[in-house]
Amino acid sequence: MLTDLSAEQAKTEPNQLPLDSSAPFRLQSLDTLRGFDMFWIAGGDKLVHVLADVTGWGWALVVADQFTHVYWHGFHAYDLIFPLFLFLAGVSTPFSLGSRLEKGVSPNLLTRKVIQRGAVLVLLGILYNNGLFKTEWTHMRYPSVLGRIGLAGMFAQLIYLYASRRSQYVWFAGLLIGYWLIIQLVPVPGCGSGLITPECNPATYLDKTLLPGRMYNEVYDPVGILSTLPAIATALLGIFAGNLLRTPEQTMSRSRKAMWLTGSGLVCLVVALGWNQVFPINKILWSSSFVMLTGSFSLLLLALFYSIIDILHWRRWTFFFIVIGMNSIVIYMIGGFVDFRYTAKALFGGMLSFFPEPVQAVGLVIATIAVLWSFMYVLYKQKWFLRL
Numbered sequence: 001m002l003t004d005l006s007a008e009q010a011k012t013e014p015n016q017l018p019l020d021s022s023a024p025f026r027l028q029s030l031d032t033l034r035g036f037d038m039f040w041i042a043g044g045d046k047l048v049h050v051l052a053d054v055t056g057w058g059w060a061l062v063v064a065d066q067f068t069h070v071y072w073h074g075f076h077a078y079d080l081i082f083p084l085f086l087f088l089a090g091v092s093t094p095f096s097l098g099s100r101l102e103k104g105v106s107p108n109l110l111t112r113k114v115i116q117r118g119a120v121l122v123l124l125g126i127l128y129n130n131g132l133f134k135t136e137w138t139h140m141r142y143p144s145v146l147g148r149i150g151l152a153g154m155f156a157q158l159i160y161l162y163a164s165r166r167s168q169y170v171w172f173a174g175l176l177i178g179y180w181l182i183i184q185l186v187p188v189p190g191c192g193s194g195l196i197t198p199e200c201n202p203a204t205y206l207d208k209t210l211l212p213g214r215m216y217n218e219v220y221d222p223v224g225i226l227s228t229l230p231a232i233a234t235a236l237l238g239i240f241a242g243n244l245l246r247t248p249e250q251t252m253s254r255s256r257k258a259m260w261l262t263g264s265g266l267v268c269l270v271v272a273l274g275w276n277q278v279f280p281i282n283k284i285l286w287s288s289s290f291v292m293l294t295g296s297f298s299l300l301l302l303a304l305f306y307s308i309i310d311i312l313h314w315r316r317w318t319f320f321f322i323v324i325g326m327n328s329i330v331i332y333m334i335g336g337f338v339d340f341r342y343t344a345k346a347l348f349g350g351m352l353s354f355f356p357e358p359v360q361a362v363g364l365v366i367a368t369i370a371v372l373w374s375f376m377y378v379l380y381k382q383k384w385f386l387r388l
Contacts, residue, residue, distance in 0.1 A: 027245065029309040030091055032318040033301060035325025037084045040067070042324060042331050043369035045078065050365050054358035072198060073280040075293060082145060082283075083234050083294035084301070085328070089153045090238020091302065093160055094246045107161045114157045121150025124329070128336050140213040141221075146332070148223040148231055155228075156235030165243070168236060175233040176288040180279050182226070183287070196280065203227050203285055220284060227286040234286075237268075237295045241302060258307045265299030268292045323373065323380045330386050331376060340375070344368040 045067045051057075052064035066077040097110055125144025159171050182202055187193040191200035198204065198219045207215060207224035215221040241264075244257055252260075272281065272292035281289045308314050324331055334340075344367035352360045352367070379385070 029305040031325040032321045033305045034088050034328050035321030038324050038328050038331050047365045050361050054361050073282050075281050079283045080294055080297055084298045086234045087238040087298040090235035091242040093157055093239050094242035114154055118150040118154030122147040128333055142213050143221045143223045151228050152231035152235050155232045160239050172233050172236045175229050179230045180288045222284045230286045230291050233291050254311045258303050261299050261303035265296045268296035323376050327379055327385055340372045341368045344371045
């Protein structure tokens, strides 16, 4: 539901958020990184592409290529946006659920809230895919990005609530290794076992067999049933990072936390590149090597933002991203229902018409981002945040 912040939080400006990792507040670096992540689907990607189109500059074309999804095996920077968001949802878990557990809230009560949140995200994902009044049930698409976030985050949080720290690591390894073995060893009718092609792999076969309605395309669904298993590991990796950041400073300094995040990210990178030799990096399958690679980049980005914001206290630049990051679900969904480009063209089209066409194209994208950000700023100033 869309709610105000608590009275205590409402009085706290972004550059005044407490930095004590044991406090029940969200880390400013976490909201900034989440906003940075969501910025690229809120118009940042379009800005990169339009610059490449109108200038033809070599570096712009290279960067624009990175803002496309790889069709099958491989990795582009754009493929990091989704897993980074899921990772950050995991990072916030020890701060939200952990603080409540310490206050004596029953795990069973938290479990109900966790399951409720997961179910709501699944329903919002179906709404986003199909619209509000779609009733042709057999033609609707049920898997979704929000559904993946809801289910993977839900199961990861349940593991957090009921498993010991050591058991959480066992779950993490078991999910990734188990998924790898399923993909490699389980035979697919008409294909056999060991193939990892769009048409022939256990994840695709299971989706075609069990998913109701339609899939993303005729071949596979990138947020299907089986690939939810390694996505849980992505959220768990975020939980591990959140546990680290929430460690009392008497036990571990912020600088050491940043070092551990960086070191863990480098270890994940090595594991990802090694695993890629036998289980290719693949976003559609959410392969185990993909989990480790995106986990590596997520840890390194978190270490960077944490160092800059919460250790060095360089915060003035963060406000733009915090406005986005504090309402990330809203900014993801709103583009499917509101045409901000139309509003930007109505407001700024006349002024832009005096410039050459390349400037108009770039200016319209910037104006669209500005209109969208202004909308998010109004929500921020009114302290209206979507809390699930």
